[in-house]
């Protein structure tokens with residue numbers, strides 16, 4: 050007879066399961082991350098295939114009421130867009146972000162907006178005491194009897210509470226603080242994260258009430274806990290931003306009910322988070338107008354084009370080996386493009402440190418930004434500012450050739466909207482572009498043809 054195994058061992062870093070303990074995880078290579086978890090009788094030799102009491106008959110898809118898919122607007126237009134048109138009833142949403150980025154503030158901001166539409170909110174805060182949340186709510190002036198606060202951390206109790214209170218929307222801050230009473234593991238362990246997320250998932254599906262939960266991000270940018278958490282939920286949003294400036298970016302990285310990549314921009318004020326609708330103010334700095342090293346370009350964020358400002362600083366190095374560093378664009382791309390400029394335009398950049406940046410704390414790695422990176426390096430190196438009202442888009446190849454980019458018309462329309470009058474772009478794109486009145490287009494094939502861009 051086969052022996053029944055009732056224990057499993059789980060790597061706390063990657064979630065890999067083992068039948069016995071080991072010092073090193075074969076999957077992620079980390080040491081001392083494998084701990085014993087109670088795994089039930091999953092290795093039982095007598096599996097049961099009988100119908101359970103909760104067995105559900107399949108139903109024809111055209112008999113499902115379309116009312117179920119009626120979305121609940123958050124009242125924040127930018128957030129609704131990222132969600133793909135508002136909260137879908139019964140959906141579970143995960144908002145990941147670094148500590149202190151403003152996840153709890155975002156929750157109160159959404160609450161404020163929903164309450165003003167006459168909605169009822171349940172806010173479960175396992176992370177902070179009610180007094181702490183109350184203090185923030187008072188600062189942000191979100192005090193209302195329609196915002197119910199609880200510091201419950203048992204997942205089962207939360208499920209019962211959601212049913213009792215029957216709110217329009219539930220917030221759980223954060224998933225790492227929840228536990229299932231029956232499990233011996235500490236809050237935040239892989240098993241607890243997975244089990245508690247399952248409880249929330251089941252609760253939202255059963256009651257039809259959307260639940261938004263927050264989750265911490267580890268140093269390398271992943272939501273703490275295994276990827277399995279991201280697989281379980283319907284939507285994953287990342288809340289990010291440069292802590293030194295006041296803008297915060299919210300983007301969807303997974304969405305079962307909408308496009309991914311769309312971006313919402315918020316400004317962190319003492320009174321809370323304010324939606325930013327004039328993005329030009331965030332990503333294009335009026336202070337750098339007429340200064341060398343600054344170039345306007347356009348990137349795609351999901352289905353939308355976004356005008357951005359690429360900045361470069363090229364200065365003579367004091368080290369034996371020149372430094373290259375980029376924040377926003379990819380450093381490897383900056384190194385490669387600097388080498389292309391050196392080889393094909395003959396500038397001795399090897400004696401210079403080069404720093405690249407994107408205004409507004411954006412992190413974007415898109416080939417269409419190549420030409421703007423090259424132009425900003427050239428502008429800073431030659432100390433010649435880019436002409437006022439000019440922008441560039443294009444990918445740069447290893448022999449200095451300028452290659453076509455996708456979605457050129459969308460990008461040009463967005464650039465026109467922020468006051469750009471002339472755009473340098475790949476010649477290959479010229480044929481397919483709709484004519485945009487008031488926008489002059491200069492098609493180029495190589496980096497050498499950028500000369501007319503500078504003053």
Ligand SMILES: Nc1ncnc2c1ncn2[C@@H]1O[C@H](COP(=O)(O)OP(=O)(O)OP(=O)(O)O)[C@@H](O)[C@H]1O
Nearest residue numbers: 146147148149150151152153154155176317318319
């Ligand atoms: N008086 C204030 N004026 C302006 N901004 C403030 C003020 N107090 C706090 N903030 C902002 O709020 C941020 C903290 O927000 P919040 O507590 O919502 O973050 P969080 O992501 O929930 O953090 P945690 O991971 O610790 O839960 C701070 O980093 C700061 O930018």
Ligand SMILES: [Mg+2]
Nearest residue numbers: 152153176222
């Ligand atoms: Mg918080």
